[in-house]
Amino acid sequence: MRTPLYAQVARELSAAITSGRFPVGSLLPTEFELCDQYGTSRPTVRLALQELQAMGLVSRKKRLGTRVESASPNTGYSQSVATLEGLVQLAEDQVRIVCKVETVVVDRPTAKRLDVLPGSRWIRIELLRLPGDGNVEQPVGWTETYIDAEYTDVPKLLRKQPKVLVSSLIESLHGRRVAEVEQTVRAVPLAAELAPVLHAQAGSPALCVMRRYLDHTNEVFEIAITIHPADRMVVKSRLRRDRP
Numbered sequence: 001m002r003t004p005l006y007a008q009v010a011r012e013l014s015a016a017i018t019s020g021r022f023p024v025g026s027l028l029p030t031e032f033e034l035c036d037q038y039g040t041s042r043p044t045v046r047l048a049l050q051e052l053q054a055m056g057l058v059s060r061k062k063r064l065g066t067r068v069e070s071a072s073p074n075t076g077y078s079q080s081v082a083t084l085e086g087l088v089q090l091a092e093d094q095v096r097i098v099c100k101v102e103t104v105v106v107d108r109p110t111a112k113r114l115d116v117l118p119g120s121r122w123i124r125i126e127l128l129r130l131p132g133d134g135n136v137e138q139p140v141g142w143t144e145t146y147i148d149a150e151y152t153d154v155p156k157l158l159r160k161q162p163k164v165l166v167s168s169l170i171e172s173l174h175g176r177r178v179a180e181v182e183q184t185v186r187a188v189p190l191a192a193e194l195a196p197v198l199h200a201q202a203g204s205p206a207l208c209v210m211r212r213y214l215d216h217t218n219e220v221f222e223i224a225i226t227i228h229p230a231d232r233m234v235v236k237s238r239l240r241r242d243r244p
Contacts, residue, residue, distance in 0.1 A: 006047035009038050013048060017057050017068055028058065028066040054234075095134050096143070096162040100126040101155040106146075114146060114223050115212070121149040125158070125166070128197065129226065139198050141228040148221045150174075167213050167222055176221055182212040190229060198229055205230035 013034075016022050029037065034045045049066055052058045055073040060066050104124045111118040127143040130136060145166055147154060154169050161169070167178050188208045195202035206227050213222040 005040055006044045007051070009034070009040065009045065009048035010051040012038075013052055014055065014057060014073070017052070018071055020071070022068050024068050024071055026068050027064075028068065030065065094132060094140055094163065095130040096158065097128040097130065098125060098155060098159050098162075099128055100124075103149060104146075116146075116220065116223070122146040123149055123151060123155065125155055137199060138232065140232055141226045142194050142198060143224055143226040145225075146223045166224070170222065176215055178213050179216040179218075180214045182214065184210045187230075188227070190227065194227055198227070200229040207233050209233075 013022075013028065022028055028034070028049075031042055031045050031049075034048075035042055038045070049058065049060060052066075053060060056070050057068065057073060058066050059069050102124050103121060105119060105121050106114065106116060108118045111120070116122075123146070125143075125145040125147065127145060129140040129143055131138065131140055147166060147170065151170055151174060153173055154166060157169050157173065158164070158166060170176050171178065186208050188206050189203045190198070190200055190206040192202040194200075195204075200206075206229055209226045209228065211224045211226075212220050213224075214220055
């Protein structure tokens with residue numbers, strides 16, 4: 001899948017800020033000027049500026065414009081995803097290290113947690129997720145991914161392409177397309193066994209994000225459960241009122 005245009009614009013502007021082209025305290029070009037510069041629409045530019053704002057690079061005020069607040073992104077990881085394309089962009093901003101792969105038959109407690117049939121077979125992949133720069137001292141999170149037991153070639157390819165979504169690999173290798181992603185987010189204490197791996201304190205606040213990937217028949221073929229230390233992940237969403 002192609003990188004969304006707003007993400008490309010955000011990356012270029014971010015690079016311009018971190019390189020000093022737009023120093024702290026200066027104003028970015030107006031939305032209309034950015035539209036002309038990148039040959040894109042105003043909604044696309046606004047999405048890009050929202051990404052910069054989420055990174056802590058800029059602030060935005062009506063009639064004052066977009067002001068550069070920092071030359072480097074904040075250390076936390078901000079997620080603002082509303083489309084599958086945005087989820088792909090999220091994957092490209094992280095590095096995945098495959099730590100363990102095994103085929104499992106899920107017991108009843110695990111089946112209930114995953115919302116699948118007890119006794120079904122899955123390939124279980126354990127992944128350490130790092131920021132795009134590969135900083136092992138500040139992992140983004142730990143992921144436990146379950147995929148259809150037939151997809152034995154996926155883990156090997158994932159090791160070669162650590163910035164590609166598992167669902168994208170399944171799509172390219174097996175032609176099974178994602179129709180919908182069901183996401184659940186809840187607060188949990190960080191488990192003691194994950195604390196050393198994530199360089200965080202056991203029992204400290206963490207976010208558990210579960211994503212269930214469904215095909216056009218509404219059948220689940222991938223389930224990813226990621227634990228994020230609370231200070232490294234922000235989940236944002238926008239709610240709109242239905243029109244009468």
